[in-house]
Amino acid sequence: MKNKRWLLYLVVAIVLVVAFFLVRDRIHFDWHVFGEQLKLADWRRIGIGIALIWMAYGVRAVRWSVLLKPTKKVSPFKLVGSQVIGFTAVALFGRLADLVRPYLVAKRTKLPLSTQVGVYTVERMFDFGCLALIFSIVLLFSPDRANLPRPDLIHKAALGGLLATVALAVFAILARVSGKVVAGIVGKGLGVFSKSLGESASEKILGFRDGLNVIGSLGDFLAILTISVIHWLMIAYAYLEATKAFVAAPELANMTLARCMLLMAASMGSSMLQLPIIGWFTQIGLTSAAMTALFHVAPEPALGCGAVLLLVTFMSVIPLGLVWAQIEHVSLKQVSEESEHAGVESLTAPVQDAAE
Template sequence: MKKAKPKTSARTMTVLAAVLLLVAAGLWWAWRRGLTFDVHSVLRQLHGVAWWHIAAGILCIYGSYVVRGYRWSVFMRRQRSIGPFFLLGPQFTGFTAVAIFGRIADLSRPYLVARKAQVSLPSQIAVYTVERMFDLGAAALIFSSALAFTPATMPHHEIFVRVGVVSLAGTLFLAGFAVAIRLAGIRLAAVLGRMGTRLSPKLGVAVQEKVLAFRDGLQGIGSVGVAAWAGVLSLFQWLLIALSYVQTVHAFAAEPTLRSLSFASTMLLMGASIGSSLLQLPVLGWFTQIGATAGSMHAFYGTPLETATACGTLLLIVNILCIVPAGLICARQDGVSLTDLKARSETAEEAAV
């Protein structure tokens, strides 16, 4: 256990150095292109925001956490029957830990659920794996459908439609792959394991174990009806998240490129934001996410950098940081230390790996 921490620290430092290099490269590129940036203009943009849109976006995000907690209880029905709001606290606290410490605290939610529901941690890591698969499928379905059916008047229409069709095909492939694992997971794990062994024996074993773990998680769901209901909840949850992006963007009513931005166009921002958060680091990840969304707005829609940065800042607050107050309250009520929770998440990650 003690040997794992230096590896984690070294990995974090490597990612941090890579991010700093990317930031430096971005600043150098902006300087060479002659781009300017006015901090006072960003503050003026924030002053002119329609705050009722921001409140609506935060409401959508909190609603998505409620749905997420209920969906987790649906995944757990074969282990233990619990109420729809029983796991709301672990969701709030877990995502607060992620907002503060980055993705290294992502497995804090399985630990918190196992602690509160008094079930085994491995069973909740399996639920977490299945949850992420449903998240990926629902988010990709909404994203790809929005792009595949973009209006012809939208800039770069053909590119967006092509990306949407490819993404939709990938989503359907993942769904078919999940069904194949559910029906013939042992044989599929053996085949994929042999394929991985040709490259590396360790890789073959790892692939086989991951497929079997995912199969166990899918079998824990139960009937097809339960899986279908979880799919509906996943779509509803991600629709709420997508609407939070729309509300936040429309809060900038004084900016022509944002005030009437369509749902499909806003999905590009959601994709950029989610992509930049996959390797989210403590605190620094906030700025990389702001930069990713601001850069997307400026590149795709011609939004001024100052306005795009102000919008990216509010997107971060609405979608990531707004959960922190509720998470701190839940952590205090449940007697959970966030520092200890980070260590627990690292331990769970090592066990999962």
């Protein structure tokens, strides 16, 4: 498995190097201008962006604590380290280290990993839902929405995102209240076309319902929703501060929240399949390309801003996480491998049990 993974990394690296040599003569890039853009940047704004991202890890710990309430009362302060170390592992080792956070929380709280994977799943559901909600509202009601690139398409996409968020919320409520009934209806409906597809869909809905059981009450749901919105607003303003720091580039210095939402979507989309080390450069490249394509930013400030955005939103946690890991005597490489192995066992255990 590891050999195949490193083969994938090697292939991606070769493709990137070849792509660079193919396009380098077509792009007029001035490294002196690039250096001046970084030199003139307002590093106070960049510092504010990093502070917002760091505080967001604390907010995540509060949300995880609320999600744990039906199972065990745990102080958010006990969970901050797991969040910081977990995101440090992702920054260094890619998305394969995503299970480090639930794995560390399970060890710290002495709760089964399967329950923490359920918490992680619900956390992600709130992340996607609240992010889509914020994107949609900002893009639909922003004062400068008419000046966005392709406003007609953006309006349709934002409206579709809002409707999809509402549909997800309705489905989640139905699954939480009557998951067995919903699973039966969907299973029978899809079973007309394929019995295995119907059974698989039914099992996934029941698993989704079990994950939602970590939400203890309506009050907890509203608390988690509020915390999630605050969390993503903090991240959005971290993006905005880091972008507006490039005062020598008018397109970036005058960035609005609506425009920043488009840039944030491009940046986060490029990070979905994050690979170790290589992913840093692909994310910078794709984010910079989005700035140039959407807002006509020159290549030099676009590349500088892309690198700073990666630093602020993704890599700034690394020094903090490395120190925290030393304090808690955690080996990042070891815990990444253990969490991946334990996560596979946790997910396959129910299947094995059912077979027996």
